[in-house]
Amino acid sequence: MQRAPGTHSPRTGRGAHARRTALGAVGVVLLITGYLTGCSHTADPAPAADKLAKALASGTLSDAQWADEAPPDTAWTEVFDQLDAHPTVSVAKAVRTQNTTAVTFQWDWQLGVPAVTWSYTTSGTLTLVNGHWAARWSPNLLVPSLRPGEHLVVTRTQAPRGRVLGAGGQVLVEPRAVVRIGIDKALLDPDDQEAAARALATALGMDADAYASRVKAAGTKQFVEAIMVRPDDPRYHIHTLAAMDGVALVDDTVPLAPYGDFARPVLGKVDVATAELIDASGGAIVAGDTTGRSGLQRQYDELLRGTPGWDVRAVTSGSDVRRQVFHADPVPGEDLHTTIDQAMQQAAETLLERQEPASAIVAIRPSTGDILAVASGPGSGGFSTATVGQYAPGSTFKIVSALALLRAGYTPDQTVTCPESVTVAGKRFRNVPGYPPSATGSVSFTTAFANSCNTVFVSAADKVTDADLAVAARSLGLDPASGAGFGAFLGSVPDETDATGHAAAMIGQGKVLASPLGMATVMASVAAGTTVTPRIVVDAPPPPSTPTPTVTGPALRPLTNAEVAALRTLMHAVVTDGTAAKVLASVMSDDLLAKTGTAEFDSDGTMVNRTWIVASTGDLAVVAFVEVGDHGATTPGPLLAELLRSFAS
DSSP states (O other), rough: OOOOOOOOOOHHHHHHHHHHHHHHHHHHOOOOOOOHHHHHHHHOOOHHOOOOOOOHHHHHHSOOOBBSSOOOTTTHHHHTTOOOOOOEEEEEEEEEEETEEEEEEEEEEETTTTTTEEEEEEEEEEEEEEEEEEOOOOGGGGTTTEEEEEEEEEEEEEEOOOEEGGGGGGGEEEEEEEEEEEEEEGGGGGGGGHHHHHHHHHHHOOHHHHHHHHHHHHHOOOOOEEEOOTTTTOOHHHHHHHSSEEEEEEEEEEEEOOTTTTTTTHOOOOEOHHHHHHHHHSSSOTTOOEESHHHHHHHTHHHHHOOOOOEEEETTTOOOOEEEEEOOOBBOOOEEEEOOOHHHHHHHHHHHHHHSOEEEEEEEEETHHHHHHHHOGGTTTTTOHHHHOOBOOGGGGGGHHHHHHHHHTTTTTTTTEEEEEEETTEEEEETTTTTOGGGGGEEEEHHHHHHHHHHHHHHGGGGGGGHHHHHHHHTTOOOOOOOSSSOOOOOEEEOOOOOHHHHHHHHOOOOOOOOOHHHHHHHHHHHHHHHOBSSSESSOOOTTTTTOOOOSSSOOOOOOOHHHHHHHHHHHHHHHHHHTTTTGGGGGGGOEEHHHHHHHHHEETTEEEEEEEEETTTTTEEEEEEEEOOOTTTTTTTHHHHHHHHHOO
């Protein structure tokens, strides 16, 4: 349990307190009973009772009328110092008997954020002195049965954090054991602390200067954490580290996924709150709290963190006796339900382990839009390549271009011409090296699509507009306003380009951008036969801080059955006679659809390829992406094929 720091203020209640104090204390309910004959013409005790209620609420006791010497305002602050807030106090009842009036005051405190209400009543006495009503001081006016010299000690207990669940209720994130490793300054002479900090940082591969500075700035007896690890993490020899001068180990539990890198860029991190998060929380987070620091853990922190518990006790200075006057148990946070499939996520991350460049695998269930796997490889350096990476999608975007051309009158069996190259506004476009000669010349649109003929799509650029491409992209779920329920980028298609830019857009280059999640959504939309909106969170309202996506661009044009059938014909030919025939032969099925893609970009003066492949079978759509590779079929293709072999039904 944590003791609430004296500087903590439950801020959500403060404005409400002030308003209710002003209104509640004025709105006095005064019941005068037991009048004796002739007393009805004496002063009314109601204004004095009301004035006393206001003074009790504000803490300025000197504002009330007192029969004896007024108590100092410090009598209030010494009792309530740790609450650091003001209550609502109103007159609940007043019973007059000749020259005295017994008054009952209703107190309501709002503790913390979200607010926990502590309500109680106290009793006081008004005495008629020289025709005016005045109060008699007693500590009982502040808290029932409060004794002289007692003050309140307030303890706040953070609620147990909700878990993160995956598909089928699998537990993805729950409290797991950790060890915090750091320098305990109390174990060292001051002259030895910097050397010890540098030695530990060096052993951990950390920035020695930065850690030594943190140790130096900390309190004289403080433990300064360097790293938090799992007890069984093979990368750290915990007992060897513990033997170093000044190093201490602190056992703890923290909400964690099954292993350290499991969907970490998306799920996020939970750790001790930073000063910035505390300041921005409006009192909901205090020093020492464990809170979401990134990803879904941060976005849904309010749902996951629950409501703190409170314990208020009356204590006499110098005494160990603590008399409880209020207690509220913490309310555990709610579980966050996600669509991530633990086995598929782990398999995807394992497949990416040996990829040095940034890479990603995303899997979606087309029938629901559920994101089953959202993996970014180690080459991404902790960045969520899968969900927010922005890359030219290359020939995988020909799915979108093909839809635009189908809407312009093209058919799968239409004859088109696939030359070796074509020039648009002075820029020459070619097919990829190794393009099969058998698929050049006069061929069907299906053959051109299956073999990914660039020149067919570039030559057809004048048949569709930039707006047509944008509409087709949105029909297939490639929407700037993703609606995915978390921080994701799906894609963007320029609404106005020059002739060269438009030609490049037809083959997924130029200014066209997409994330792996975006292209997985395109694949899922073809498989589902309708526009798919991906989702990763189930049955949870969007956090209050999450802005509603602003929908810009063209209105959604739904896919028709004929369009879907034509796209499936084109994409099935990719695996029977086209670029993915070899790599996906082991998972061939009647409903297997695919498209490969490469997108050239300049890397320090050398042209290299971003490589893509998308595929679907049954109720599973998958994309695999490697930022630098050979071709879509040869670099990410085997990764996608392996995932389909393991999980396609």
